[in-house]
Amino acid sequence: SQQGEEDPQALSIQEGENATMNCSYKTSINNLQWYRQNSGRGLVHLILIRSNEREKHSGRLRVTLDTSKKSSSLLITASRAADTASYFCADAGGTSYGKLTFGQGTILTVHP
Amino acid sequence: GAVVSQHPSWVICKSGTSVKIECRSLDFQATTMFWYRQFPKQSLMLMATSNEGSKATYEQGVEKDKFLINHASLTLSTLTVTSAHPEDSSFYICSAFLAGDGEQYFGPGTRLTVT
Numbered sequence: 001s002q003q004g005e006e007d008p009q010a011l012s013i014q015e016g017e018n019a020t021m022n023c024s025y026k027t028s029i030n031n032l033q034w035y036r037q038n039s040g041r042g043l044v045h046l047i048l049i050r051s052n053e054r055e056k057h058s059g060r061l062r063v064t065l066d067t068s069k070k071s072s073s074l075l076i077t078a079s080r081a082a083d084t085a086s087y088f089c090a091d092a093g094g095t096s097y098g099k100l101t102f103g104q105g106t107i108l109t110v111h112p
Numbered sequence: 113g114a115v116v117s118q119h120p121s122w123v124i125c126k127s128g129t130s131v132k133i134e135c136r137s138l139d140f141q142a143t144t145m146f147w148y149r150q151f152p153k154q155s156l157m158l159m160a161t162s163n164e165g166s167k168a169t170y171e172q173g174v175e176k177d178k179f180l181i182n183h184a185s186l187t188l189s190t191l192t193v194t195s196a197h198p199e200d201s202s203f204y205i206c207s208a209f210l211a212g213d214g215e216q217y218f219g220p221g222t223r224l225t226v227t
Binding site: 031033035040041042043045048088098099100101102103104105107 | 118144146148153154155156157158161203205207209214215216217218219220221223
């Protein structure tokens with residue numbers, strides 16, 4: 001069953017603006033991962049944040065994790081048209097063997 | 113490193129026929145692979161966990177006799193959609209779990225269209 005819920009479901013912004021996407025999950029987790037998917041393509045792994053971490057950065061990406069609220073957010077700063085894609089969070093629950101449950105995703109459109 | 117391939121990238125088949133999709137880990141061995149299905153504008157739904165040398169574990173609601181999974185080697189898992197129907201048309205994505213770093217690596221997906 002789908003655990004993760006993301007909001008917004010769709011986000012439309014102008015180039016240069018920041019984009020924030022949120023994800024909630026229901027069970028305890030070892031880590032939470034964020035992926036990007038361009039239309040009709042496979043997944044690109046963006047960032048993994050472990051349950052004992054609260055914030056993580058990678059280039060223009062910033063991910064936060066609040067285990068007390070069972071939520072995470074992905075911030076893309078200074079967005080570019082090339083960032084247009086669907087973004088998914090995924091968690092493996094308490095497992096260590098990689099079985100992921102994906103959120104419903106946010107469709108991000110960045111207008112040039 | 114950690115590249116996963118899928119073949120074919122797209123396939124069109126007639127209703128009632130079977131189609132096989134391959135998932136390969138190119139530069140690492142994976143005892144566990146996963147198969148997901150994604151309908152348009154929706155998220156990925158896990159179909160089954162493929163375990164090398166043993167039977168696959170299917171998620172609730174997934175027909176194991178319709179979606180046959182074989183994980184015969186540490187680098188190859190196959191998904192066969194048997195007696196395909198138009199409602200099986202979807203994007204099928206596999207992934208391979210690399211135990212060494214605890215991460216899952218995804219294939220590029222296979223677009224199946226059943227006419």
